[in-house]
Amino acid sequence: MTNYPAAAWVLLGAVTLLVLVLPFVPCWNEWRRPTDLAALVIARDEVNNVRYFADAFRKHVNEACAGAGPVMDTTVRILRASTPAEAFPWSAAQRAVMVDGSLHVSGTLACPSPVYAGGDAVLPSGAHLPALLCTGNAALGPETRISEWAHADGILSLGAGGVVLHRLTAGVALMLDKGSGFCRIHAPVIHFGISEDACATPLARPPGPPPPPDLSALTPCGPKRYRAKGDVLLPAGRYLEGTLLAGGTIRLAEDALVYGSVKAHRHVRLQRGAQVHGALVCGGDIEIGPDCWVGGPIVCEGDVRLASGSRIGTKAIPTTLAAARVLAETGAVAHGTVWARKAGVVTA
Structure with missing residues (x-):
């Protein structure tokens, strides 16, 4: 009985030490045997290069087509330009779709996979797709909705009420009609409103009178x-x-x-x-x-x-x-x- 108070203090100290040390056990294990060596995932909105996804998709399509023959592989499905676009099962496409020429869709278009056009691209009103890349000019009809990104090497126009939720880029110019929505856009020239006229470059005026x-x-x-x-x-x-x-x-x-x-x-x-x-x-x-x-x-x-x-x-x-x-x-x-x-x- 006389040793009971000492034993209680020892037990209390051991429990306290255990409570203090336990939170550091995972840190010790991670330091001794690292398990998180991979690079952190970067959110799409945080990538500085606005054409990063378009360039990556272009590279993916080129590599897939070069390594899988002239028709298709496991990740890319090729649509011949001679095939009517309306006859293609867009809504059932589970792989990226590559058109080996210009793409012109006059009917409805709802595709769950990215689309690559090796020429110009003309999309109908109300088109829905996650991503679009074309090597020519792109004309996106009114009310078009792109859930990720779109890029054209030439001129890209977005019709009235169209929305691109992430990146919208062009190699020559962007034209956004009234009511269209955007998040991050990039081009040498961006016209808000469909117009063929560009503003003249403002000239530096000579200094005026002294400040008031x-x-x-x-x-x-x-x-x-x-x-x-x-x-x-x-x-x-x-x-x-x-x-x-x-x-x-x-x-x-x-x-x-x-x-x-x-x-x-x-x-x-x-x-x-x-x-x-x-x-x-x-x-x-x-x-x-x-x-x-x-x-x-x-x-x-x-x-x-x-x-x-x-x-x-x-x-x-x-x-x-x-x-x-x-x-x-x-x-x-x-x-x-x-x-x-x-x-x-x-x-x-």
Whole structure:
């Protein structure tokens, strides 16, 4: 009986030590005998190369066809261009479908597998498929739905009400009709709205009169860097050479010009004809008015609205627009990449 208290303390210490050590046993086993040596799976939205899946699918089709003869293999089914597309069992295709020429479907099209066209591709209204790759031009009819990605080496047009949930890319140009939805798109030229006319490249205007007196209230924070704690207004027709930082909202009136970058903690408003030759960074929403131009990248935590006639980047120097939502009016033009993290819509 006299040893009972000592035994109890020993037992309590052993149990406590066991409770403390047990959580580290899996760590010890993993360190001694690693079981997770494979590379981590990267989500499709996180791959930096916007054409990654199109290039991988192209390589897969070429390798499969080269190694399995002229007809088919276990992963690719070939549709001869001489065979009517309407006669092909699209809905029952369990393998990737390769068309050895141009694809023109006039009836309904609902395919559960990716489609490769060795030429142009014309899809009907209401087509449904996970992915599309064509070596020519692609015309996706109204209400087309692509659940993963689509790419054309030439010009790709998406009809009214069409939706591509992930990546939409083209080697020459993209044309998105009104009501179409997108997430991440890339092309040398992106037309929001079906149009054959491209906006003229904006020319750098000569420096105007000196900045108005109220800009002297800005606090210099480096060579050609100006900062304000609150809102900033650059009056119509004036220009600022340098980087403009504001803790509030920045508004560029009509034909105002910034030879540098703009960064606002809240919102940015560009009225008709305003230009920013550098980057545009904003913690709120950005409104880019008619006939405006931004030459550098646009990074926005909120929504970006592109008015008709606005232009992002140039064909010679493409750029990137990234925002939570992108609302682009018909007639807006972008060069490079547009990434809407939540949703992108072409409005009338």
